[in-house]
Amino acid sequence: MAAGSSRGGAAGGSASRRAQEARRQERLLREQWQAARQRAERWEAASEGERRVAAQLLMLAGRGWRLLVDRRWPGTRAANVDMLLIGPGGVFVIDVKNWRAAPETSGGRLRAGGFSRDEHRRKLLAVTKAAESAVASLGMSPVAVRPLLAFAGQRVDAELGRIRLLGEHEIGPALLSERTRLPAGSVRALADHLARVFPEYEDPAAAPAPAATPGAGATPASDVSTSPGATTPSPATAARPPAAGADGLFDLDGLREAALDEARRAPIEQWMTFLDPDQLALVRRNWAGPARISGPAGTGKTVVGLHRAAYLAQRTNGRVLYVTFANNLPRVQSTFLKTMAPAVADRIDFRSLHSWARDYLRGRGVPVRLHKEKAETAFSLAWKHVGRNSCLSEIDPLHPYWQEEINYVIKGRGITSFEEYAVLARRRRRAGLRRPHRQAVWALYEAYEAQRIERDVHDFNDVLSLALAEAAGRTGHSAYTAVVVDEVQDLTLVGVRLLHALVGDSPNGLLLVGDGQQAVYPGGFRLSDAGIDIRGDRGQVLRANYRNGKDIVDTALSVVAEDAFEDLDGLRTPGRRDVDLTYHDGQVQRAVLPTLAAHDAALLAALGALTPQQLAGSAVLCSAKRGIEHYQRLLTRAGLRVCPLEQYDGHPVEAVKLGSYRRAKGLEFKRVYLPQHDADLPQGSPAGGPSTETADERGELARSQLFVAMTRARDVLWLGSIRPPQEK
Numbered sequence: 001m002a003a004g005s006s007r008g009g010a011a012g013g014s015a016s017r018r019a020q021e022a023r024r025q026e027r028l029l030r031e032q033w034q035a036a037r038q039r040a041e042r043w044e045a046a047s048e049g050e051r052r053v054a055a056q057l058l059m060l061a062g063r064g065w066r067l068l069v070d071r072r073w074p075g076t077r078a079a080n081v082d083m084l085l086i087g088p089g090g091v092f093v094i095d096v097k098n099w100r101a102a103p104e105t106s107g108g109r110l111r112a113g114g115f116s117r118d119e120h121r122r123k124l125l126a127v128t129k130a131a132e133s134a135v136a137s138l139g140m141s142p143v144a145v146r147p148l149l150a151f152a153g154q155r156v157d158a159e160l161g162r163i164r165l166l167g168e169h170e171i172g173p174a175l176l177s178e179r180t181r182l183p184a185g186s187v188r189a190l191a192d193h194l195a196r197v198f199p200e201y202e203d204p205a206a207a208p209a210p211a212a213t214p215g216a217g218a219t220p221a222s223d224v225s226t227s228p229g230a231t232t233p234s235p236a237t238a239a240r241p242p243a244a245g246a247d248g249l250f251d252l253d254g255l256r257e258a259a260l261d262e263a264r265r266a267p268i269e270q271w272m273t274f275l276d277p278d279q280l281a282l283v284r285r286n287w288a289g290p291a292r293i294s295g296p297a298g299t300g301k302t303v304v305g306l307h308r309a310a311y312l313a314q315r316t317n318g319r320v321l322y323v324t325f326a327n328n329l330p331r332v333q334s335t336f337l338k339t340m341a342p343a344v345a346d347r348i349d350f351r352s353l354h355s356w357a358r359d360y361l362r363g364r365g366v367p368v369r370l371h372k373e374k375a376e377t378a379f380s381l382a383w384k385h386v387g388r389n390s391c392l393s394e395i396d397p398l399h400p401y402w403q404e405e406i407n408y409v410i411k412g413r414g415i416t417s418f419e420e421y422a423v424l425a426r427r428r429r430r431a432g433l434r435r436p437h438r439q440a441v442w443a444l445y446e447a448y449e450a451q452r453i454e455r456d457v458h459d460f461n462d463v464l465s466l467a468l469a470e471a472a473g474r475t476g477h478s479a480y481t482a483v484v485v486d487e488v489q490d491l492t493l494v495g496v497r498l499l500h501a502l503v504g505d506s507p508n509g510l511l512l513v514g515d516g517q518q519a520v521y522p523g524g525f526r527l528s529d530a531g532i533d534i535r536g537d538r539g540q541v542l543r544a545n546y547r548n549g550k551d552i553v554d555t556a557l558s559v560v561a562e563d564a565f566e567d568l569d570g571l572r573t574p575g576r577r578d579v580d581l582t583y584h585d586g587q588v589q590r591a592v593l594p595t596l597a598a599h600d601a602a603l604l605a606a607l608g609a610l611t612p613q614q615l616a617g618s619a620v621l622c623s624a625k626r627g628i629e630h631y632q633r634l635l636t637r638a639g640l641r642v643c644p645l646e647q648y649d650g651h652p653v654e655a656v657k658l659g660s661y662r663r664a665k666g667l668e669f670k671r672v673y674l675p676q677h678d679a680d681l682p683q684g685s686p687a688g689g690p691s692t693e694t695a696d697e698r699g700e701l702a703r704s705q706l707f708v709a710m711t712r713a714r715d716v717l718w719l720g721s722i723r724p725p726q727e728k
């Protein structure tokens, strides 16, 4: 996911240059406004209020927008569409209303003057769907098509689901304030296409065409060929007296500010508007039950997940939960969604699984006493009394492997009896455990639970189990109509069950997005273990990598080439996968130095050569905490600004990002620096450990994490190594 490093305000320039530019903009705006007013005046059949709405929109025509007026709704003979407006801010489907009473929105319905006007809302949404289908053939996501109700003679700025309601003074500034999402070429192509799909409307019963065809300006005459007032159904006929002065210059105030800001707003990223056909098909698909999207790193899985969440929020009045395991990712994803689909952003909750589960339990009055340190103490004591001197030390004498066994295999999979555990297929665990070993693990688990309960605390797994117990049996009663799970391979089985319980098997309810090759936690499970049945077209794979060039993909794949993995569907996949490459830039730089000092100096030299903007698009990633602490000190002492990944929220920040491989999951950066990248790749068994199975498993996990870190890089992947001269 793009880190947005190339964005940011172009605030530079001297004060006098800025003042000069402001004066030039003001002059231009006045001219455009006068011309728009004159053109709108020619629409004789329209009311004064409607003419003022039209003037605001015609003004945009001088600034790269195209207005199509009074078009026929495809597939119908009689129904019309008031206006289609296509411009840098996207595609807007506009219905102009000339109501005496102000619009009211309550309970998701439209009313005015005490009467229901909801048929207007429904019709506008239906036309918007037709426009979405039309632009989909050009690769445009439905999130970029926005329905808008414009009210002549009213002051309004409100939302009704995905529909924006704007008054005659508000509409121009609001549209001008939209972030740029379409370049001029796309505006032209989309407007031409929409003009073909939505042909001009000819209503035999309506008033004749306007007295004069609008003349000069960027908008072709055929784009504004009939009056907006001629066919606009109006529940009330008389508009309020004009609020503007005779020359309409009153309206200029609102436009002035928006126009001045316009130049400073950087365009939003291309993937927020355009998708490839495979991605778009998944966004708009109708699934009869739970669905899954998988695919190698960088294939746009998250991009599809975000568009899908926005699309589902547009289609319903319900809420959508977008969940990941990591804490930092929801902030970044939420920032992206707000940029790409602001109209529905407040109905999509971006949450990390555990923080959501805690809030859910709190909301249902279930006490949660999560205490990481006390739970750690409970395990240490259990290990000391029951584990350390058991047969488990024959397999691995160090406690982390057995703590993982409890966390990911027993509690993570919701196993509550020894009989279940005794015969359990321990997916993605390398050490073979015979019955006495399993008995020893179970004894350790029971000792841990006893110690934990004695301390009256919960661990992270308990939080999910408690939430699952609450949610199970209440399927369909949650606040959510849809749940999108990103990086699903990081979740435990209990976590996936919990999210499934929120929406059950409802159509378009559960979408699981992820890639088993990027699993960075031990253990695993199959979706069938969670009772989730992904069948037929509900399991989809994306294959085109949009992030990494060939060198970076090859380097990353060479790390995991020998590590075949089992994905959530149980399919075994070779480590070296076929990937369709679409991104052709990107290079791998290696720095192999004999000492830590020389290695770190090379890193600083590489970072020191970057411009502030390049630095902002860079990340230094480490496999473990001590590496992060070391490089935090090094970079800060060298005078470089550092932003810990925990604090990064997707907004551009002029600082090098620093964090762990795990924290970098789901993100991407133009430049990725991996100091000492091969230092932690275990070679052989751990010190003192007779088994190679657990060491192999650790090695596999370390390689997966390194693979994830490497595939975060778009343009440069810097790999640092420390090797004495004879090893080079």
Ligand SMILES: Nc1ncnc2c1ncn2[C@@H]1O[C@H](COP(=O)(O)OP(=O)(O)OP(=O)(O)O)[C@@H](O)[C@H]1O
Pocket (backbone or CB within 6 Å): 001, 002, 270, 271, 274, 275, 276, 279, 295, 296, 297, 298, 299, 300, 301, 302, 303, 304, 515, 518, 545, 546, 547, 665, 666, 667, 668, 711
């Ligand atoms: N249709 C597209 N057009 C242009 N760029 C795209 C498109 N789809 C994805 N991208 C780019 O590819 C990058 C990778 O997308 P995304 O993060 O969704 O991939 P992913 O499959 O979730 O990756 P990973 O599994 O490695 O986290 C995005 O940041 C975006 O810049």
